[in-house]
Amino acid sequence: MADVTVSINGEMRTLVADAEMPLLWALRDVLGLRGTKYSCGIGACGACTVLVDGAPIRSCREQVSSVGAGNVVTIEGLSGDGSHPVQQAWLAEQVAQCGYCQPGQILTAVALLAAHPQPTDDDIDAAFAGVLCRCGTYMRIRRAVHRAAGG
Amino acid sequence: MNTLSNRPTPGPDGWTRRRFLQVSFTAGGALLVGACTGDDGGDAGGSAGTPTPNTGSTTSAGSTTTSPNSETTTPDTTAPNTTTPGTTVQTTDASSESLFAPNLFVRIDPDGTVTLTIHRSEMGQGVRTSLAMILADELEADWTSIQIEQAPADPALGSQTTSGSGSVTDTYSTLRNAGATARTMLVAAAAGRWGVDVATCRAEQGGVVNTGTGERFGFGELVAAARGLDPPDNAPLKEPRDFGLIGTAVPRVDGPEIGTGAAVFGLDERVEGMLQAVVARCPVPGGTVVKFDASEAKAVPGVRSVVEVPSGVAVVADSTWAAIRGRQRLSVTWDEGDNAQWSTATIDAALRKVLDARVAAAAAAQGVTIEARYETPYAAHAAMEPVNCIADVRAESCRIIAPTQNPQAVQSFVAERIGLPTEVQVTLMGGGFGRRLEVDFALEAAEVSRAAGVPVQVVWTREDDFALDFCRQPTRHWLRGEWDSTGTVRSWRHSLVAPGLNGIAYRAGNEVLEEGLEIPYSIERRTNESNVAAIPLPTGPWRAVMAGPNAFANECFFDEVAGALDRDPYELRMELLPADDPLRVVLELAATSAGWGSDMGSGRGRGIACHEYHGTPVAMVAEVAVTGTEIRVDRIVCAIDCGLAVHPDMIAQQIEGSVAFALTSMFKSEISYEKGRVQQTNFDDHLLLGISEMPVVEVHIVPSEKDPRGVGEMGVPPVVPAVANAIGAATGIRIRRIPFRPDDLTP
Numbered sequence: 001m002a003d004v005t006v007s008i009n010g011e012m013r014t015l016v017a018d019a020e021m022p023l024l025w026a027l028r029d030v031l032g033l034r035g036t037k038y039s040c041g042i043g044a045c046g047a048c049t050v051l052v053d054g055a056p057i058r059s060c061r062e063q064v065s066s067v068g069a070g071n072v073v074t075i076e077g078l079s080g081d082g083s084h085p086v087q088q089a090w091l092a093e094q095v096a097q098c099g100y101c102q103p104g105q106i107l108t109a110v111a112l113l114a115a116h117p118q119p120t121d122d123d124i125d126a127a128f129a130g131v132l133c134r135c136g137t138y139m140r141i142r143r144a145v146h147r148a149a150g151g
Numbered sequence: 152m153n154t155l156s157n158r159p160t161p162g163p164d165g166w167t168r169r170r171f172l173q174v175s176f177t178a179g180g181a182l183l184v185g186a187c188t189g190d191d192g193g194d195a196g197g198s199a200g201t202p203t204p205n206t207g208s209t210t211s212a213g214s215t216t217t218s219p220n221s222e223t224t225t226p227d228t229t230a231p232n233t234t235t236p237g238t239t240v241q242t243t244d245a246s247s248e249s250l251f252a253p254n255l256f257v258r259i260d261p262d263g264t265v266t267l268t269i270h271r272s273e274m275g276q277g278v279r280t281s282l283a284m285i286l287a288d289e290l291e292a293d294w295t296s297i298q299i300e301q302a303p304a305d306p307a308l309g310s311q312t313t314s315g316s317g318s319v320t321d322t323y324s325t326l327r328n329a330g331a332t333a334r335t336m337l338v339a340a341a342a343g344r345w346g347v348d349v350a351t352c353r354a355e356q357g358g359v360v361n362t363g364t365g366e367r368f369g370f371g372e373l374v375a376a377a378r379g380l381d382p383p384d385n386a387p388l389k390e391p392r393d394f395g396l397i398g399t400a401v402p403r404v405d406g407p408e409i410g411t412g413a414a415v416f417g418l419d420e421r422v423e424g425m426l427q428a429v430v431a432r433c434p435v436p437g438g439t440v441v442k443f444d445a446s447e448a449k450a451v452p453g454v455r456s457v458v459e460v461p462s463g464v465a466v467v468a469d470s471t472w473a474a475i476r477g478r479q480r481l482s483v484t485w486d487e488g489d490n491a492q493w494s495t496a497t498i499d500a501a502l503r504k505v506l507d508a509r510v511a512a513a514a515a516a517q518g519v520t521i522e523a524r525y526e527t528p529y530a531a532h533a534a535m536e537p538v539n540c541i542a543d544v545r546a547e548s549c550r551i552i553a554p555t556q557n558p559q560a561v562q563s564f565v566a567e568r569i570g571l572p573t574e575v576q577v578t579l580m581g582g583g584f585g586r587r588l589e590v591d592f593a594l595e596a597a598e599v600s601r602a603a604g605v606p607v608q609v610v611w612t613r614e615d616d617f618a619l620d621f622c623r624q625p626t627r628h629w630l631r632g633e634w635d636s637t638g639t640v641r642s643w644r645h646s647l648v649a650p651g652l653n654g655i656a657y658r659a660g661n662e663v664l665e666e667g668l669e670i671p672y673s674i675e676r677r678t679n680e681s682n683v684a685a686i687p688l689p690t691g692p693w694r695a696v697m698a699g700p701n702a703f704a705n706e707c708f709f710d711e712v713a714g715a716l717d718r719d720p721y722e723l724r725m726e727l728l729p730a731d732d733p734l735r736v737v738l739e740l741a742a743t744s745a746g747w748g749s750d751m752g753s754g755r756g757r758g759i760a761c762h763e764y765h766g767t768p769v770a771m772v773a774e775v776a777v778t779g780t781e782i783r784v785d786r787i788v789c790a791i792d793c794g795l796a797v798h799p800d801m802i803a804q805q806i807e808g809s810v811a812f813a814l815t816s817m818f819k820s821e822i823s824y825e826k827g828r829v830q831q832t833n834f835d836d837h838l839l840l841g842i843s844e845m846p847v848v849e850v851h852i853v854p855s856e857k858d859p860r861g862v863g864e865m866g867v868p869p870v871v872p873a874v875a876n877a878i879g880a881a882t883g884i885r886i887r888r889i890p891f892r893p894d895d896l897t898p
Contacts, residue, residue: 001452018452018472025472029427034419035412037581038471039535040613044834047535075412087410091402097804098275099409100416100535100581125843132834134535134582135275136811137804138845 006067008033009077019065023057024048026064027074035075035103039132046131049104050074056111056127075103078110086110089148097135105131109145118149251374253336253382255308256286256329258300263357263371265292270302271322272313272556273405274534274583275808276863277801280404281319282326284797288396289330289389292370293357299404304558304575311577313556314588314692315765316861319797323859331386333377340376341368391795391856400800405579417554417578418539418610425541425606426455428599429474429615432463435487435827436619436689440464447480457481458602462591465599471610491827493688495528498824502526502627502648505682509646510629513678518641521715522631525704526888529822530623530693531837536581537616542596543606549573549597550606554580556587560656564590565597573597584812585692589621590656614832621657621691622822624649628704632712640712640727642676645705649697650686657691667698667762667868670705671734672727688824694812695867698764703889706760706872711885720876721747721759733792734761737770740790740851745772751881754778755785758876762868767793767860769806773846773873777881780893784814784846784874792853794860802862803850809866810848815840817871817889 005014006023008031015030022041027033027050036059039047043058050059051073078084082091086109096102105128112119112127119127124145133141251259258266267286271278279299287294302308309325334354341359342349351363358369391397408414433439443464445457453473458465464483468474506524541552542565549571555561558575566573580587596609626649633642647668652659664681693699713720721742728735738761742748751757754777761770774786789806796802819838823830831837875886884896 018476020476021470021472025470028419029470029472033412034415037416037536038418038610039537039581040834042613042833042835045535045839075410079411082407082411090410091406094400094403094406094800094804096275096403096406096409097277097808098273098535098580098582099405099414102409103412106410128842130841132535132839132841134533134584134812134839135804136808136840136845138811138840138842139807139848140804141842 002065004065006064007069007071009073010071015064017064019063021064022060023050023062023064023067023072024059027059033074033076037100037103039101044130045101046104046108047101049107049131051107051111054111054114056108073107075107078106084110086113086144086148089144093140093144093147095137095140095144097137101131101133105133105141109141109148112145113149119145249374251333251336251377253333253377254329255305256326257290257333259333259370259374259377261371261374263296263369264298265290265296265357265370266298266300267292268300268302268308270308270311271318272311272554272558272577272580272583272587273301274313274556274580274587276318276805277403277798278313278318280401281798281801282322283404284396284401285319285323285326286330288394289327290334291354291356294396294401296357301577303577304562306559311558312560312588313583314585316767316863316865317765319859320861327388328386331388332382335383335386336377336380337370337373339380340373344368344373344376397797398795398799400798403801414579416536416581417541417552418536418581420541420552420578420608422541422543422552422606425543425608426467426469426603427471427474428465428467428603428607428609429471429478429612430460430463430465430595430599430609431478431481431483432615432619433485433487434618435485435491437490438485438487441484441486443481443483445481447482448477451477451480453477456603458599460595460598460602462595462598465603465607465609467599467603467605467607474610475612487827490688493686493827494825495823498625498686501686502625502684505648505684506627506629506646509648509680509682513631513644513646516631516633516642518633518635520631520633521711522629523708523711523885523887525626525628525630525707527626527700527703527816528890529625529688529690529824530816531617531620531820531822531831532584532586532622532693533616533837533839534580534582534584534586537613538586538592538611539609540592540596541606541608542593542600544569544571544597544601547571550576551593551597552576552578553593553596554578554583554587555593556583556585557590557656561590561593564656565593568594569597569601584694585696586620588657589654589691591619591621591654594655613834617822617831617833617837618829619689620822620829621654621689623693623696623699624651624690626697626700628700630704630708632708634712634716638716638718640674640716642678643670643672643674644678645670646680646682647701647704648682648684649700650688650690651683652690652692653687654689654691664697666696667701667705667764670709671729671732671763672709672724673729674727688827694809695764695864698762698864698868699813699816699871702760702762702868703871703875706762706869707875707885707887710758710872710876710879714879719748724759724761733768734763734770736853737761737768737790737792740853741770741772741788744790744849744851745774745786745788747772754881756877756879756881758873758878758880760869760872760876764865764868765861767791767862767865769865769869771869771873773870773877775874775877775881777878777896780896782818782878782891784844786847786849787870787873788849788851789866789869790851790853791862791865792855793862793865794855794857796852796855797859799852802852805862806850806866807848809864810870811840811845813867813870814844814846814874817874818844818891821890
């Protein structure tokens with residue numbers, strides 16, 4: 001167990017964690033940020049997605065001790081008040097059903113739009129590969145991404 | 152997240168408090184979620200002595216006999232401030248003496264807060280929104296400032312079981328009456344205050360208007376007067392043409408909190424003093440502990456204790472990660488029990504043996520026949536939120552906080568097991584699909600809490616969730632159709648073999664197998680029989696239950712018969728459906744919308760299928776493209792007649808979701824067994840449909856003024872047969888088993 005300091009949503013946080021503790025569990029159980037979800041633990045579903053320096057990272061596979069100086073953005077930190085254009089697009093298209101996978105979907109969309117402001121459907125397919133939704137909201141995710149892109 | 156103050160409400164003897172999971176919705180879209188669970192310090196207790204809210208007063212505080220223009224004085228009326236529209240109203244006065252609560256579903260505070268109690272579980276199908284709409288519409292509440300409260304287990308509410316796609320159907324009348332009753336009393340209270348006839352008063356958007364003078368009372372201002380009134384026996388309901396919410400696509404109430412990560416799912420709940428636990432269970436369902444060695448597990452930092460429970464060995468720790476690490480260091484010797492004899496090969500052999508016997512026993516056919524066998528495997532629920540449950544067993548009471556579709560069953564099963572009065576709070580859940588109807592996880596959590604002596608949250612890893620699901624049963628079907636020289640289908644035979652439901656709360660035999668077995672077509676002799684296979688592996692209700700496999704077999708075999716008769720499958724369906732069958736309407740709507748009959752070009756095909764599930768007819772046309780052995784599902788056109796569409800967009804969502812759900816079972820995954828062990832462990836070997844595989848889904852809702860009927864499962868049964876029929880149209884090859892394998896397309 002050791003002290004780890006990480007930047008979470010713009011705040012430096014120091015926590016005690018064992019060296020192998022995934023960032024996911026550090027966020028949820030140590031820091032009380034439970035918007036990031038556990039679903040598979042092996043990086044196969046994307047529910048645990050956070051942004052580290054803007055890139056989508058599966059926090060269940062990232063040790064908190066490896067984050068280093070990267071700035072982590074969780075769903076709570078995206079806007080604070082739901083005003084991010086992707087969050088607004090998600091509401092406009094009424095994407096969510098149960099909502100459990102949606103923090104990961106939203107952050108995946110944020111990262112995609114940062115890299116591809118006008119993504120094609122193929123870009124969407126690639127970015128969202130392995131970001132799973134059992135409720136089947138995929139059509140609306142696609143529409144929301146296009147809407148957020150201004151399309 | 153705000154934690155709202157606990158609002159103690161006494162119930163019948165034996166209950167001293169209720170805790171509510173409170174969700175409030177504001178016009179600004181920010182959604183505040185509070186779990187009144189003691190997060191804010193200790194037992195956020197209610198007091199046993201809180202007086203019962205006034206429900207049976209015989210004197211009207213708002214007298215109707217005062218002369219016009221004089222101020223009505225009422226003994227205990229204050230003049231509360233009118234609520235500012237658009238703000239979140241929080242009740243700081245928790246005294247139930249000042250509330251207006253004419254029934255269990257509507258509560259109004261003097262400050263105007265309208266709280267609606269939802270007594271079905273939210274798992275994405277939108278009941279927190281749709282049921283609230285029904286209440287709010289009849290009540291004439293201001294939708295932008297209602298609060299939603301999730302009801303704990305409480306038999307006084309009637310059923311709280313969220314299953315059978317019955318939430319809207321089964322509560323529609325109750326909720327309309329509840330809203331209308333409150334509305335009627337508020338109007339009477341206002342009329343009394345003004346000294347006018349009720350006929351000149353109208354409830355409108357959270358207030359009552361005096362149509363003669365234009366004056367308005369907000370609901371909050373009428374609380375004291377309304378409390379003094381007797382609830383009417385038959386409050387007049389709105390005419391459907393006057394609905395303001397029902398029938399509209401209001402934004403889902405929990406959308407904003409989902410999008411910001413503020414939504415609290417079962418796994419996100421916390422209670423004071425709670426520890427996290429994972430349970431080592433025998434990899435063979437039903438196996439038991441012989442012995443275990445916890446010495447290494449206990450040495451893992453964060454692990455607090457290791458306790459044996461009936462379902463296995465629980466590692467209790469101060470974090471989920473520590474519990475998982477601790478369990479990895481646990482060694483357990485298991486007695487695997489009888490289920491270890493079952494493997495997919497022996498399951499298959501057992502089912503085939505019964506089906507062969509039924510085939511042999513069938514009377515010989517007379518005319519021209521075709522026959523075919525169909526099969527489906529065990530199917531996992533695989534909700535994105537894995538199973539989990541919080542239990543807090545104290546000396547004299549037990550509390551469960553769970554994502555459950557079945558709170559009253561949890562309450563009675565746990566109370567019986569633990570021997571203590573049990574409260575059950577229902578959380579938001581990340582999908583249910585029938586898995587959370589079972590009570591196993593709640594019983595287990597209660598055992599862990601009792602053994603460990605602390606409140607615990609039992610977390611199931613994804614591997615745990617796959618290893619001990621209560622899957623949809625595997626099925627084997629034999630169908631035979633027979634026609635005469637005129638091409639008239641004379642007989643139809645369907646023999647089904649499958650295990651029953653082998654769970655704790657859900658055990659069933661032939662009655663569950665028969666769901667969807669009968670066809671709607673007018674064929675002279677129809678013989679259906681179901682045979683329960685004695686395979687005791689755990690099984691449970693899965694979205695649409697047996698209607699999925701039965702519709703697969705029936706609707707595909709129907710196409711096989713149509714093909715043998717050289718008949719268009721849509722036309723033959725229309726010919727053989729009775730004239731008044733509602734399936735005709737949805738078939739025609741789906742076929743027309745899809746452009747049935749137009750040429751699709753080489754390698755592409757259309758298929759049609761229909762099924763009426765629990766009174767809701769649904770038809771689908773699927774379009775596929777086949778390249779070699781690769782299948783792409785391009786489009787599903789769906790028509791549904793679910794009566795009045797309470798929320799048309801949520802209906803579309805449920806159909807879209809059903810398509811994805813069914814396509815996963817058709818193309819992506821199954822559950823198989825080897826020596827009693829489920830072979831699939833996670834999303835890398837049990838795949839789910841991905842975004843690139845999702846077809847376009849078009850939903851056409853038949854306009855209707857009949858009372859609403861269910862939707863949540865109704866889209867599942869027609870999907871697989873529509874797609875299989877489309878593949879048949881494109882390739883000439885019949886798909887008779889799922890999941891599809893490429894060599895199924897090898898002629």
